Amino acid sequence: MNHISMDTGVEVAVLNDFDILFPAKEDLSLPYRQLFPLITNAANTPFHAILPHRIKENINSLKQVLSHQLGAQFQVLYAMKTNRSAALVKAAAEEGIGIDVSSLEEFQLALTQGVNGRQCSLSGPFKSEAFLTLALRQEARIVVDSDEELLQIQCLASSIRKSARVLLRWNAEQPHTRFGMNKEKLKAASLFADSLSNIELEGAGFHLSGYCPLERGKALSELLDIADALRFGADIRWKAINIGGGYPLRYVEEATWRRFQNAIDKEDFAAGRMPKSFYPYWHPDTMETAVEKVLKEGGNAARLKANRIELIVEPGRALTDGAGFTTFEVLGTKTTNAGDYCVIVKGLSFSFSETWFNSEFIVDPLHLPVSEESTDSFIPVRAYIAGQSCLEEDVLTYRKVPFSQMPKAGDLLVFNNTAGYLMDLLETRFHGLPIPNKVVLDNKEDSFLIEEVRG
Ligand SMILES: Cc1ncc(COP(=O)(O)O)c(C=O)c1O
Structure with missing residues (x-):
């Protein structure tokens, strides 16, 4: 030391x-x-x-990978829940990216730090009326968690004569999440949203727990299949797919991580309080290689480009590395x-x-x-x-x-x-x-x- x-x-x-x-x-x-x-x-x-200069470096490195694969057909959002420092949000605004906001307060902070409202995306299972109203006025995207929430947003949008830019959240068949809709509900909600006034259905999205690029790649392929089915079956065209966050980073070198896994035992912890599992403080992938793998899986990059669907990624932790x-x-x-x-x-x-x-x-x-x-x-x-x-x-x-x-x-x-x-x-x-x-x-x-x- x-x-x-x-x-x-x-x-x-x-x-x-x-x-x-x-x-x-x-x-x-x-x-x-x-x-x-x-x-x-x-x-x-x-x-x-x-x-803040470090989040800028991470944003630029991510943008490079995405533009190499997708040209201009992508959007990066910083998931502000990770750290609500205004300086990080300002740095994101200076790099021209958007923000994933989960409350009125986060949204207000993003706007005051110079983020364009249209580049913000709202997440959460239900959002307050004030939060949604600001989103409608700023033309932010709203990730809708359920058909119940969709109706609520439609009522609000029509009462203030605005149109809601909507992405529907798919639960990606994760059994233990309370967020999002399963495949059947997602398809039904797509048809329903398409029929509603004051709702502009832009697409769908998911956020998976864990850090596995392959799982994300497969989920994206499945969502592209749903997009195809809706296009051919109901002439509904999605403009965007949001694949959420969950990109790995390395807090330590590989050798340190391996040493930790081999050397650590209960005795090393006060009162033997050794956790059952640890966050992967080293991961075989970086944020950049993980994104490349997601896009490579099932020809996802080519499918997104061919169907002119914008890919939205919203990393939190990895951008703050x-x-x-x-x-x-x-x-x-x-x-x-x-x-x-x-x-x-x-x-x-x-x-x-x-x-x-x-x-x-x-x-x-x-x-x-x-x-x-x-x-x-x-x-x-x-x-x-x-x-x-x-x-x-x-x-x-x-x-x-x-x-x-x-x-x-x-x-x-x-x-x-x-x-x-x-x-x-x-x-x-x-x-x-x-x-x-x-x-x-x-x-x-x-x-x-x-x-x-x-x-
Ligand atoms: C909807 C959504 N998007 C993005 C993120 C950011 O995830 P991460 O920090 O793992 O990249 C989260 C985290 O919980 C989330 O719930």
Whole structure:
């Protein structure tokens, strides 16, 4: 583990058994270390760092793959539920992509950050009247979850004399989802939508859980079959198909992921609380190769082009790869009655949410001591990390993380690559604590901006 003194910025190489076991693919915080004293002073801790230039890189790389396969017949949406940072949404707007919005508040934020309303797409099982009304006025696409919702939207659209641009959500035959319609309902809803005034049926879409490109490819082929059947059987022409999100990314290198899978065991977790499964922190595919596979399957790319159907993709997590990190400050350390070391940080695990999903963020945090000490005095330890609240479950990582010296009050712990669902999904003002600031860092590495805090 390399320790970098916050006082001097001097790097001290320390190598022993307690070195970082599972390093991040990239230390995103490294270029900004000289700003840390200023940031912690101005933004307090914990803070989330947002790197908008990184989402731009990801957007461009995805666009490249799609345009190579489909020419101009595609649309990329950023699924804002992943991270509601205004800076990320603004970066998406600057790259000319749209936003998948799931609430009036997300939609309003997208519009204020310069996203074109027609490039937004609404998702969710039922949407509020205010949300739908704004969508109708802005001519956003609405992904309709059920025939019941379709009728509701039609009533609203006709009452304000607007036309709703509609995609119907297919459940892709996933038995355990409450979202979307099965094939029969989807076909019936297509015929029904086509017959309704104030409804412009543009196509259909799905979102699958998991990250398998082959499953997505097969689902897209099936949807293209339905599109063919509707075209030949009822002269209904779809203009667009939305294949949702769920593209992989790599938080760690392959060797690290394999080592993690082989080396980890119950003993490595406080109270033996090892999750049953982990998010795939490394995946054989990247976002780009996954999209290529989806399009290759069953000749999907050629079928989309031949039928002039626009492909919509709405990744969340994969677009935020590398677009942020989270820093906590140590309040103190203790030995629990079970004999484990526990590091308590200022703030809550709601700002780093993995354990709340019965999982664990496998990437080791970086430890930045507040002051330099002689390496002779280092006593390596393994410690788990908890938040400052009175909740037993307020734990950032049950895994006993290796530290080459025991963290102490004022030290910082940096968790890399947290922009995807880890930062703000669960944040609350529990105990009256403030919601952590988001600090926007650009690639010039010499300044920062504090984003307005949203609830
Ligand atoms: C409808 C829809 N689209 C897109 C996404 C984004 O998925 P991911 O972050 O896995 O790319 C989600 C995530 O839940 C979703 O429900």
